[in-house]
Amino acid sequence: MSTSTAAPPSAPPATGARVAFVGAGPGDPGLLTVRAREYLACADTIVVDDPEIADRLAGLLREDVHVVQTGAVGGPRRSPAARAKLLVREARALRSSDTLVVRVMVGDPGAFTTLSQEALACRGAGVPFEVVPGVSVAWSVPAYAGVPLTSGAGEVHVIDAADNRTDWATSVGEDVTVVLLGAPDALRKALGGLRRAGRDPQTPVCVTEGGTTVSQQTSVTVLDEVESALESHTFGQGVVVVGRAVELREELSWFETKPLFGWNVLVPRTKDQATEMTRRIASHGATSKVVPTISVEPPRTPQQMDRAIRGLVTGRYEWVGFTSVNAVKAVREKFVEIGLDARAFAGLKIAAVGGVTADALRQWGIEPDLIPTTEQSARGLLVDWPEYDDVLDPINRVFLPRADIATDTLVAGLLEMGWEVDDVTAYRTVRAAPPPAPVRDAIKGGVFDAVCFTSSSTVRNLVGIAGKPHPGTVVACIGPATAKTAEEHGLRVDVIASEPNSTVLVDALARHAAELALTARAAGEPVRPSQRRTTGRRGAARARA
Secondary structure, three states: OOOOOOOOOOOOOOOEEEEEEEOOOOOOOHHHHHHHHHHHHHOEEEEEOOOEEEEEEEEHHOOOOOOEEEEEEOOOOOHHHHHHHHHHHHHHOOOOOEEEEEEEEEEEOOOOOOOOHHHHHHHHHOOOOEEEOOOOHHHHHHHOOOOOOOOOOOEEEHHHHHHOOHHHHOOOOOOOOEEEEOHHHHHHHHHHHHOOOOOOOOOOOEEEEOOOOOOEEEEEEEEHOOOHHHOOOOOOOOEEEHHHHHHHHHHHHHOOOOOOOOOEEEOOOOOOHHHHHHHHHHOOOOEEEOOOEOOOOOOOOOOHHHHHHHHHHOOOOEEEEEOOHHHHHHHHHHHHHOOOOHHHHHHEEEEEEEEHHHHHHHOOOOOEEEEEOOOOOOHHHHHHHOOOOOOOOOEEEEEEEEOOOOOOHHHHHHHHHHEEEEEEEEEEEEEEOOOOHHHHHHHHHOOOOOEEEEEEEHOOOOOHOOOOOOOEEEEEEHHHHHHHHHHHOOOOOOOOOOOOOOOHHHHHHHHHHHHHHHHHHHHOOOOOOHHHHOOHHHHHHHHHH
C-alpha cells in the first residue's frame, strides 16, 4: 500500500492586504483570544456583519481604523457571495502587503459562518489569509447559563435551526443534548420538528438570549411548552438547549446570579480615571456609563511648575508628594516636554496618597517610599510622614504638585512638622460640559440603578451639569466626606466604602445589591431599583421604608 500527498493547487500571486478571519466570541469581549486582540489592535480595516459588533470592540481598535459593514445600506444583509466580493475589494484597496483587514465573525469562524465562501474568494483573488479561531457560541452561552452540555449526555448535537435538511429523528434519544442556534421563528420551527420526531415533550429546555453579556436572559421550560414561551422573545439570535443537562441550571447558574447582574451603574468621573472601576462593575455583572464631570486642564501660568521641576533636578527638595493620579500625569507630561525621565527622581523621597496613585508611579518606574498605612487621604499621609529633623534631613523642602482646588490639610500639617512646602498648581479641574439631553433625562428619570461618587467634586459637578439622580437610584460614596456632600445636595446615601478605594466602593455596592435582592424576592418585587422606581421623592421614601 502506498500513499501520496497531492500538491495544493497554485493560487494567483498575492496582492493587497492580508486578511485575518477572527472569531469575536459570543458577546463578552473578555472571551476574545489573545491572538484576536492582537489582530484587532493592528487592523487597518475591520469588516463586520453588524454595527453592534464594532461598538463592542471599539476599545480594542485603533482610532483611525476603517469599519466596513456587510449589511447593505438601508437594506438586508448581503448574500455570502456579495460579502466575499466586498472583503476582497477591501483587501485590494489597501494594496500594501503590510496592511491588515480583519474579518470579524461571531463565535468561531469555522462554525455556522460564511468562512468557506469568503476564504475561497480570497484565495481565488490572490489575497493571503489566515484564521484565528474563537470561542464558540454553542458551547459558551450554555456554560454562562449554567448548563453543562455533556452532563448525562451520550451525544451533543449542535444544529443550525434554519437548516431545513435536519433529520430530527437522530436527536430524539433521551441521552442526546441538542443545541439549537438561530432566530425565534427558526427556533420555533426546529423545536416543533424535534417534538414531532418523537422527543419526549417533558424534556427540559432552556432559551438564552444576549448570551455572555450583561443583558443575558435565560428561561427554562419543557419541550411541549417552549414554542409559546418563545413568543415573548424578540431577540435576533438565541441559543436553545434541549436535554437533561438543563436540570442543573438551578444549581449551576453563576452568571445571572451575580449581585449586580443587569444593573446599570452611573460613574461620574473622567474616562481615563474610570477604567478600573468600570472593570470591577462588569465583574459583578453590571453595565456602566461614564459621565465626565470634570475636565483636567494645564495651569493658566506654567512658570510655577517649570521652576519646581528645575528645583527638583537641582536638589531643592527632599520629598515629592503625589496626592492624585492626575498629579503624576501632570508631572510626567512636563518631564516629557522638558526632556527628562524618571531618573530625575534619583535621591528624592517619594510619597503617594494611596494605592492607585502608587500604581501610577510604578507604571513610570518609580517605587514610592511612603504610602499611608491607615486612611488613604491627606490626613492618612500626615500620620506616616516623618517630622523634619535638621540632623538627619539635609534638605527641608517638599514639592507638592496638586490641583488648583486642593485643600490645605496636607500643607498645614507638613508646616507644623517643620517642613517647608512648595504647593504648586500642576493642573486645574474645571466642570465638564453637560452630557447630552438623553443622558440627563436618564439620570433624573431613574434609568440608572446606582451611582458611584468618588469625590465631593463629582457630586457637586454631576448635580450641576445633569441634575440630581432619581430618588430611587442607589447612591454609593467612596467615603464620609463624599457622603456628607451628597446629603447636603439632598441625596439619600445607601452605601459608604470602608476605605477610599474605587474597588472597595464597587464591592460594597455589590453587597448592598445582594441584600436588596433578597428583600425584593421575598416581597415579590423586581430586583433592580430602576424596575421598581416610583414617582417623586416621597414615594421613593415610602418604597424604601
